[in-house]
Amino acid sequence: MSDSETPPIGDQIGDQLRDRVQLGMPSVIRRLSELVRIPSVSWDEFDRDEVRRSAEATRELFEATGLFDLIEVQQYEDAAGRLGQPAVLAHRPPLSGYPTVLLYAHHDVQPPGDDAKWRTPAFEPTVIGDRLYARGASDDKAGVLVHVAALEALRDVLEARREPFGLGISILIEGEEENGSRSFSRFLDEHRPQLEADYIIIADSDNAGVRTPSLTVALRGNVTFNLTVRTLEHASHSGMYGGLAPDAMLATVRLLNTLWDEGGAVAVPGLRSHDAEVPEADERQLIEEAGVLGGKLIGRGPHNARMWYQPAITITGIDAPNVANASNTLLPEVRVRISGRVAPGQSAKEYADALLEHLRDNAPFGAELEVDSLDCGEPFLVDLGGQGTARMFDAMGEAWDTHPTLAGIGGSIPMISEITERFPDAEVLVTGVEDPGTMAHSPNESQHLGVLRRAIESEARFLAATLDAQVSDATRAGVE
Template sequence: MDLDAVRGTVHGLMPRARAELSELVAIPSVADARQYPPSECARAAQWVLDAFAEVGLEQLRLERTPDGSDAVVGHVQGPDGAPTVLLYAHYDVQPPLDDAAWQTPPFELTERDGRWYGRGTADCKGNILMHLTALRTLRALDPGGGAPFPVTVRLVVEGSEEQGTGGLEKHVEANPATFAADVIVVADTGNAEVGVPTVTTTLRGLANVVVSVQALAGEVHSGMFGGPAPDALAALVHILSSLRDERGNTTIDGLDATATWTGVPYPVDQFRKDAGVLDGVDLLGDGMVADVVWARPAVTVLGIDCPPVVGSAAAIQAKAAARLNLRVPPGQDAKAAQQALVAHLTNAAPWGVKVTVTPEAEGQPFRAATDGPAYTTLAAAMSDAYGRDMASAGQGGSIPLCNVFADTYPGAEIVLLGVEEPACLIHAPNESVHPSEIEHMAIVEALFLARLGGH
């Protein structure tokens, strides 16, 4: 494949990519019927199916998964002896959250300061356009020798990834032949920053719990009983404060929080900007940012049940509860980490208050094997597309499907990449994508698929 031809073809397709991303972003495909009608996800699924049909995929269909969502599934045969590559993305998106915090309409693609804003522009509809643009480039340059593409292409674009309900995970386990591949491209991550080609090699797992505290039979007057009477909310605050030390390191009994990261670093100034850390506020944890965010466990308080400030009374609280999210790094078992968190919370209870810890979801961390031929091919494609060597990074989030793929297809190489660099602010208001990332990553994917097929 001629690099200049690929680069020029992708560049010529970018106006179409913008127009189609605008169409797709305009569909509020939030897979939560409490907030948006299911018909919006159905519209997005049909849009995806039609787009990949136009680009040349065959046997396209909607397959209902166990959680009730529809996955777009397709397949097209490549030349004899060519490897099979499964391309993954998802069409569902996070809800916009606080509409007032958006500077542009969340479901309208808006260009501002060189970026394209809108919910799903990066996560993950931008990755869908990356796939489409790469495949269109291959069709235009015709390296398939009579076949539509230089490799056998399988496709799955799911519709409930953001809800975490596991529909596709269960569907893959029940239908392994449908998704079998030599290489699986999970397009739901991205580069360390704009212009830095990066493959994601690790994902943290997760373990959620709800901790409930009860100290009194019921609320009592703070004037009459305050002092000796145990305060359940204060007890909960005491328990939660035991999860970190004074420097912000995670301090859950039995969990190692000292590991280090050996891939691309995460510069402090970049992290502060990406995370929106206020001036004068310290970052948490000892060591480098990449150590803390990719290689070590981290616990977050997701919510607390207690009286709100407005309308609160002069009463000592009889009970309080919090929901916690523990991110588990590769090398640690998520179930064991969850059990360690349960034991820690129970043991940290002061004053003999009654503590109940209820485990919720848990998912294992993931580490990709990077010593196979697909990674060698990918490194060369990224280097050619970006003009610099490929880096490796971790991701603090979880993609449970990767573990299902690894367990179901132990011989497959799993590659995590995409357009979602940190400035995209995925899951937050004002999500955006830099169009150069869609363009460069489409070049990467076109080169990658062509070279896997021997071109």
């Protein structure tokens, strides 16, 4: 570069962004704590008013940045006519020649689970060491604060330099990601002009460690449903008919056991894996992270392939009498919750069809099966050839002071496939604030505060570097 050339704005202000992010961390932690105190569980059995309260609190966070021309809370019915949960939408148009970035996270959370298994109250944020403990502290209210704080940092540094904030910014903070994103497509349909973007950042994934960031390049899809197994018209005394009449628990156990082979790998015909190389993983570390008591993992093939690129089936709930209420009777029916993970490259519908066919073909003792609440989410593979991917990779490396990794994630974010379908010209970048110690969805979920700071700085650096980018020809043509 000659003496007369001016370095890109993103290169000029990296250190200033780092200082501003560090200065703002006490405020970030305070606001994150306030947000996680709201028990915004989006499942149907929980209080919808709390999800609304969380949405309004999230709206206020973005409104306080002063960056948006439009900011609102909206909710819509899903395809089945069920009223969805409220989401926050905001938009500021770009200055001429600048690109637009859509920032996504979700403000709803999983149920707390068994209170007795929490070391601290589930919805009372508690800092212990480097971690903030609470339900939603990481998944995904920390993602909300990453977006807020990155925008604030860039805004303040640009104002101090008297530089324009030229980027267009759109915000979509969903309110039912943990409940299947059932009305998500309506938001995309109703607000497409405000959500159209060149780059889409999904802040809802994982990192390799508290010192090593990851850019997620693959996600499994999901298929979930309730399965009821019936074998009897009514309950009967187990002493009278035990060993003669097939009870529903026996049929359920026998049926579910057909889903896996002796090593715990999925054994359902028609469920496919994705063929791709994966980095080696430390088996001992995986056993420790997952808390495997017996010290033996299930499945076959490379460890990361089992989590990223192979199908999985888990029974996540059972409706049957608990031990305290157990009587000497044959159960006429048992209801279970089945959670399946779909490997990239297979559609969720194809997976669901194969799994349901297998269950029906293998129902023992003439058992009747009933399926309800079927939800499907598609898997996702990232295109690694885009400029945005390279820019985010650089931003992460600068913020974390180490080389980032590319990673697949065993979990699912079904709405990503809908976003890519609606906005095929946008580059989707899946980042996150979690780490192997986060324990998202489990008791004692926590957010590592160092990871949170570095995630904020990464996004701020990416946005600063994007100030120098040009709007893609395809997107400009679509706008015109």
